Amino acid sequence: MHQNVYLPAEFLSEIEAILPSQLNMEDFIAACQRPLRKSIRVNTLKISIEAFLARAKSKGWQLEPVPWCEEGFWIEADESEVPLGNTAEHMSGLFYIQEASSMMPVSALFNDKDxxxxxxxxxxxxxxxxxxxxxxQMGNAGVLVANEFSASRVKVLHANIERCGVRNAALSNYDGRVFGGWLPEQFDAVLIDAPCSGEGTVRKDADAMKNWTKESVISISETQKDLIESAFHALKPNGVMVYSTCTLSIEENQQVCLHLKETFGDLVEFESLADLFTDADKSLTEEGFLHIFPQVYDCEGFFVARIRKTGAVEAPKVKKRLGKFPFEKASAKVQSDIAKQLKQALDISLPADASVWLRDNDVWLFPNALEPMLGEFRFSRMGIKIAEAHKKGYRWQHQVATALATGEEAMCVALSIEDAREWFMGRDIRPTDLSGKGEVFVKFDNDVIGLGKWVGNRIKNGLPRELVRDKNLF
Structure with missing residues (x-):
């Protein structure tokens, strides 16, 4: 129990004023004092839900479905010896440790299966x-622009994208307020999981409310209004946006969405989330938003709104100084040569919806859907790096293993559990009675975990430093 959860008296008064009539404060406070149930989301870029359920059963993990996310499960697992984050399945990118309520915004974004x-x-x-x-949800198709304002957090973002085998992402590092002017009406869908006062996160962090004030809530809401306007401008006509927070105040939630409606009138249409999952109506507001108090579904406090842009809007005017774009699209001949060598070396075919781009000796694979934005915006990282060119050909890179390999390739070596541990700790390995030459995929339990290079009877480790673990491994 988190009996030491800090809940300021003024905050409790604010909650009491907005709490729906069917809920009560005693249950709210009791829910805030209960630790969160741990939850995970199966990464279907790497494994099917059915195959993961079989894997979990063999490990004795107890799973309970999260109602609003087909891939989401609350989990009970013995972590006394190995934390979930250090299991082979997690390090291979088969699942993501994610709070259940935070799965809801993306489910809402993709609510219309058509x-x-x-x-x-x-x-x-x-x-x-x-x-x-x-x-x-995109199946790695199209392009996903992932922006993060905090430069230090971009590294973590990239490491998770890499681990999970994402290849259609372009990363940027800006204040989200720039998108409306720089990339107006470029996106079919926008998720704005806005920075907020974090009122819903006390079950995860007992001190989350230590610096809470009503003044800070109002201040943050002004930033959120700027962000939602920017997101709206970046959205194509008939595009859909989800606005979400992990907080409870109406100033940061309903009022931000209503500000958008007041600003753009009939061009803003609120789409009800009543059908997102069974019992969604228990948290539905009159506008069709989900305003979730922690006692209702035994999760974090959360807010989710789905918004449709019904027509075009004139975007804010901005002056662009982009500088010279440092990449050059490979010629058809070079693309064909790289594709041929990759097939010969690693039995990998390049995806049809991506193209090879070059920067000095580096070889990158960009999603084709990114091209209209390349001359309009500066990204910090795009697509995946697949090779470095050298005198004798190409030196293939780790993301070929995480984002393109399936484990069925001819150039694969299956590792023992001991060798797999050594691999994840960044060490070279010597598989028993094997030797070879050139690059080779290594896999454990049929999951590709990296790309190495034969040096005699040793495979030289190619795991990026940010993915290396050094203790409590499976």
């Missing part, structure tokens, strides 16, 4: 739970 999005913006993306969830 709607397909070829360009999506995740405006506040780190650490990557929702970004990787969106990429899985």
């Amino acid at each position: 709607e397909e999005f070829s360009a999506v913006l995740d405006m506040a993306a780190a650490p990557g739970s929702k970004t990787t969830q969106i990429a899985a």
